[in-house]
Amino acid sequence: MRDPNIKKVLLLGSGALKIGQAGEFDYSGSQALKALREEGIETVLINPNIATVQTSEGVADRIYFLPVTPFFVEKVIEKEQPQGILLSFGGQTALNCGVELHKSGILEKYNVKVLGTPVETIMDTEDRDLFVKRLGEIDVKTISSEPAENMEEARKAAHELGYPLIVRAAYALGGLGSGFVENDAELKEVCSKAFSFSPQVLVEKSLKGWKEIEYEVVRDKYDNCVTVCNMENFDPLGIHTGESIVVAPSQTLTNRDYYFLRELSIKIVRHLGIVGECNVQFAYDPYAMDYRVIEVNARLSRSSALASKATGYPLALVAAKLGLGYGLFDLKNSVTKTTPAFFEPALDYIVCKIPRWDLSKFHGVSRKIGSSMKSVGEVMAVGRTFEEAIQKGLRMIGQGAHGFVGNKELQVADLDEALKDPTDKRIFVISKALSAGYSVDRIHELTKIDKWFLCRLEEIVSTYSRMKSFGKIEDVPAELLLLAKQEGFSDFQIQRAVYDDQGSSFDNVDRVREQRKSLGIVPVVKQIDTLAAEFPAKTNYLYLTYNGTYNDIAYENDGKSVIVLGSGAYRIGSSVEFDWCSVTCLQTLQKQGYRGVMVNYNPETVSTDYDECDRLYFDELTFERVLDIIEMEKPHGVVVSVGGQIPNNLALRLSRHGVQILGTKAEDIDRAEDRHKFSSIVDSLGIDQPEWSELTTVEEVDKFIEKVGYPVLVRPSYVLSGAAMNVCYDEDKLRHFLSLAAEVSREHPVVVSRFMTRCKEIEFDAVADGGEILAYAISEHIEYAGVHSGDATIQFPPQKLYVETVRRIKKIARLIASALRISGPFNIQFLAKENNIRVIECNLRASRSFPFVSKVLKINFIELATKVMLGLHPEAPVKSAFDLDYVGVKSSQFSFARLEEADPMLGVDMSSTGEVGCLGDSLDEALLKSVMAVGNNIPGKKILLSTGDPRQKADMLGACRLLSEKGYDLYATGGTYKYLVENGIPSTKVLWPSECENPNFKGKFRPALEMIRNKEVDMVINIPKNFTDTELSNGYRIRRAAIDYNITLFTDARLATAFIRAFCSISRDDLQIKPWDRY
C-alpha cells in the first residue's frame, strides 16, 4: 500500500520543448499528476512551459511558471513544504535538477523524499564510469573502450575484445585518425596512423551494423518486474534512437533473442534498484546472441511515451503510483479495468515511429543523421503490416510524402553514397534505390538495415509498379487494389500510379475512392486493448486498417459526437500549444454533452491519451483518412480550428465533400488563407498591408522592387535547398536567393513583399461569434518585426503601445472578423510604425499564443471558441487585459546547441523549438524569469559586445551605459569599441576572428573567440550588422562559439536591451515566487 505520510508532492516539469526533450514530458507529467490526484495528494508543479496541458487549471493544485533550476525549486520547496518530490517525469532537466538538489543537501534540509527510483540509482545510470561498474557487478556487458599507448597494448586490447573493432585517436577532434579494423594487419595500419595524431588510442568493439533494441521495464518496490514493450530500430546502431525509424514490437528477433534481452533488462533493473519506469537500450549482434548495453534511462523518456502509446499501458501513471509505494498487483490495467497492471501487453498490430526533421529551417546545419539527435518531432503509425504502418507514417510526418513511393522525384547525386551516409532523406533514398533496381542484398550491404525490413519495402515498390501497368482505376483487379490498400497505399498514391499525374489529382482520388468502395474495399476500425483481444475491453483507443474484415466497435450514429482534428507531428512552428488547444476543446465538448472524438498521431501528446476523449483515432490527418473516420462516426461536425495548419488546410476539401465544419465556414477560411482573396478583402476594407506581388518572371520581380525598394521579403513556391523565404537587402542577395529556387515561372511563382524595418509586431488573438468579437488579447513583440513571431519574445498585456495603436487595431480586427464572418478562434498579425497599422496575415484558427494569452488573462479562449462552434452563443467575458496588474512574457527556446554548425541567428523563418511563459508583477520581473527559463543566466561580470549597425549601436547605447554603471566589464569588437569610447563608455577592445592574424592587432588585443572558449565572458551580445559574407562569417563564428561553450547569447538589440534593463533593475533574489493562482 502507499505511504500515508505523503500528503503534498512537488513535480518538476521539463520546461520549454527542445530537441531531445519535447512534448512527451507534458504527457508523462500530466499522467503523474492525475495519479497523485486520484490518491487525494496535493500537487505542486514547477514548469515554465505555459503552453502545456499539465500547466492548465485543474491538473495540478499549484502551478509555478518558473525555471526548473535548483535556485527556483529550492524557493518553491521552502514555500510549499512538500513531503515528496517526483524527478522522473520532467526529462533530463528535472532529473539533473533533482540530482543537484540532492547533492547540495537541499532535499534533506527540507525533508523532501524522492518518490520512486532513488537518487543514487539515478546517479549510477547518469555517470558513465559508475554505470559500467554497476553493470559489471552482475556480469552485464556494456560498451567500453580500452586505452592503449603503444602497438603492443593495442594488440592486446584487440584480442581481448575481438574483431571487428574501431580504433579512435584519443583527444582528437572530429574523428581524426579513427578507423574500423577487422584483423591484426589493419589494426597495425590504423594504429600507426592514429599514434601520429595522439599519444593514446582507444580500442573499442565495433558494433557497426548491430541492431538497436529497447525494453521498457516497470518495477515495484516488492521487486516485481514487467517489460511493457520492446522496440526495434529500423536503422542499425550508429543512428541515435531519436533519429531512427522504430517499430514495436521487435520484428526480427526470435523468441530466444526476445526473452534473452528481456531477462537481461530485468536483471539490470533489479540490480540498479529502479522503482517505477526505466528504459534499457541494447546493441544486439545480427549474427549471434551477443549484446552490449548502450544505456539505461532511469526515468520516463521519449521511448516510454512511445511505448505507452504503442501498447496502451499508461507507464507514467503506473510509475507515479509505484513511487507512492503501491505494488503492481495493487493497480488495475486501465484499459480492461478488470485485469491487473502486473502484466505485459500483447499487441496484435505493429507500430512504426518516424522522426520529423526541420533541418531546412537552420542555416549551415548538416543534413547527415548520426549519433546526435536533430529531429524535432515524431509520429507513430499503427497498422497490421509493416508496409501499412510505414506508409501511413511517411504521410504523417507531413513533409510532402504520400508514402514510401509515388512521391516527387528525389534528386540524389550518388545513390551508393547516399545509402551509406544517411541523411534525413534516407528512407526515400532507399525507395529510389529499390525503384532503380538495387537488390535487397545490395542495400543491406550499404545500410546494414535488416533485410526483412528491406524486403517489405521492396514489396511496396513491386505493388506500385504492378499498378502502373493499368491505365484507369476500373482496370485494376480488385485483388491488387485490396493488396495495395493493405500495404498502406493512399488513394492518392494509387491514382498517381494509375493515372501517372494526368488530369486533376483531386478528381482521380475521388475516382479511386468510389471504385474501391464499390468493390467493398474499405478500412475497418480496430481497438488497441493491451491484451490482443484475449479479454473483452471497452477501450476507445482505435486505429484503422485494411488488414481485417470486421469493425471492433458499433457506432451510435446519434449525431452527438464531434471530431477534433489534432496537430500532427511536432515541428518548428507547431507544437504543444496546439495540443493544449485540442485537449481543451475536447474537454469543453464533453462538458457540453458531446462525445469528443480525437484524430491525431503524435505519440508525444496529451491529446493522444485515450483518457482525454471519448474516442481516439490514432491515425492519419489526411483528407482520405479523415473522411473514412467521418463516414464511420457520422458526427455532428468537425473542428478544424484548434490543431494548427494541418486541419485548417483540410477544411475546404472536407466541406466540398459534404462534411459539416463547425465554426467559421470553410469558404471563409479559404478567403483568409488565399493570399489574393485576403488581400482584396483587406483593400476593400481600407486596411493597409505591406505591398506585395506574386510574380512569375525575374523581370517582374525587378520591376516590383524598383517600385517598393529594398529590403524585400522573397518567398519562392519551391526551393531546392535552404530556407523557404528570405529577406533580401540588396540585388546580390536577391539574385543568389532566386538561384536557389528551382525556377520562377507561372507554375512556380515567387511572392515578393516590401519588408518593413524597425516596426513593431503585434499579435491579435481572439474569438468571434458570427463575425462579432467576444474576447481578444493584444500582445506585443519585444523584437522588431522581422524576427518570426514564433521566435519573438512577447509581452502581454502590451507594455509599450500607444492607446491609439490599440484602438486602431481593435477597429481593424472588428472589420476583418465581420467581413470573414468568423465564428471561432482567430489570430491577426499587425505591423505598427507609430500609429500606422498594417495587417500581415490572418488565420481563422487558434494560434500559437492561445494558451499563453488564455492563461495569463485567465480567460480560456478555446473553451469560449468551442462553445461558439457548438452554436451556444456564449456571453462575452467581462474581463479585459487592461485590468491585469501583472505581466506575462513568452520567450522562445532554441536548440542550436544540438544542431552542430547551425547559425544561431534569428530571421523571418522560425527556428525556435519551444517556448515558456512566465508571470511577474512588472515587465522586468516577468522578462527575467522568462529569459532564464529558456536557459539563460544573469551574467556575472564580463560581457562581450558587437552591437551591429549604427542604428542598433545607438539603440543599445543606453543599455551599455547601464552595464558600465553597474560595474560590468565590457569587451567590444572594433566598431562597437570605437562607438563606446566616443560615447564615454569604458570598454576593452577584442578581435574579430578575421582580425587575429593582422600584425597591427596580433598580440595587442585578445581574440574574442579565445575569451569565449576560455569562458572568460559571461554573456555575448552579437547583433548581425549587415548581411555581407565576411560580416556573417565573423559574427557566425562568435555566435556559434557562444552556443558551443554554453554562454548566454543575444542576437537581437531590442531583446538584449530589455534583458539588460531587467537584470540591472532587479536581482534574482527579488523575483517573486508566486503560483499562478496568486496573480
Add this chain to the structure above:
Amino acid sequence: MDKKLGAVLRLANGTEFRGWSFGYDEACDGEVVFSTAMVGYPESLTDPSYSGQILCVTYPLIGNYGVPEEGLDERGISRNFESGRIWVRGLVISQYSEDYSHWDAVKSLGEWMKEQKIPGIYGVDTREITKYLRDKGSMLGMIVPDGKEKDFPVDDPNLENQIAKVSCTEIIRYGSGEKKVLLIDCGVKHNILRCFVERGVEVIRVPWDCDFTNMEYDGLFISNGPGNPEFCNRTVGHIRKAMKTGKPIFGICMGNQLLARAAGASTYKLKYGHRSHNQPVRMVGSNKCFVTSQNHGYAVDGSTLGADWEPWFINMNDGTNEGIRHKREPFFSVQFHPEASSGPTDTGFLFDEFISKL
C-alpha cells in the same frame, strides 16, 4: 508468392473466414485455439501440447525470422524445437512473410510446413477470430484450400487421448548427474529436458502410462501435454503410488492437472484456455508476481483440493488456479511453463527449487 491459392477457415458453427493458403496446400481439421504470443512460432508449432489443434496466432506478422535447423544435439534433445516435429494441425495467421531474415534461419516457415505437411491460411482477420473464439469458446474448425473437399462432421480431438499420441513409447535417458529425475512424458517440451540436463541432473523419460513405481529415481517430474487430463487415470494411479514414497514431485501444466487429480481434486475445461506469454500469476500469500508463458485448455478446480493441499499460484487475470502444493510433503506443480520457450523466463527458478529438494 505470385500465384495465390485461396483458402477458407471454416468453424463448426458455419462461420467462415476467407484468406490464402500457405505451407501445405491440403485441408486439415482440429480444435481452433488462439494464442496472443508475439514471438516463438517455431517453438509453438512443435509444442506437443498443441496436438489436435489448429492454432490462430493473434499477432499479425508471422514468418519474419524463418525457421532454424532441425535435428538433435549430442544429448539427444532437439536443437531448436520443442519436439521432433510440428504438432499443430494447421496455422492461421494474418500476414505471412515468406522473406525471412535471421542468422539462425535455414528456411521459411512455409517451406517447413510444406515439408511437414501442415496447412496454413493467411490473410484472415486474426483479431476477429480471436474475439470470436473468446466469446463462443474454442471450437472445431478446418482449413480448406480452394479445390479441396472437406466438411463437417470431423472428429473432436478432445474426445481422443492426445497424450498417448505424443508421448514417447520407450524409456529414454538424457544427461548425467548424481540425481535422477524420472520424467513422465505426457508430451514433454524439449526445453524441460534442457532445463534439467543443464542443471546437471539425469533425466529418465518414460511413456505416459509406464509403471515407473519400482524404478530407481530421486524425484518425479510430470510433464506438460495436450488435451483432457481425464484420459490419464492410469498415470494418476502411478502418481498416487509415488506420493507414498515421499520423494519430491514437480509437475508442469498437464503435470499440474495430473498431480491435482492424484491429490483428489478435479479438473475442468476452460472456455478458451490460456495461450500467451503474458499471463500474470501471484504466489498465494505473498507479494510475488510473475509473468508466465501458458498453453492450456483445462484447469484445476482449486476449491476441490483436499485438506493437505493448498493453492500455490493464482492467475491474476481470471483467478484460476495456477499451481498447487502439498502442505508438508515436497509435492508441487504449476499450471504455467517455467521452462518458457516460448515465453518469459521469470520462473525458471522453480527447477532449482525442485532439484534442491532431491
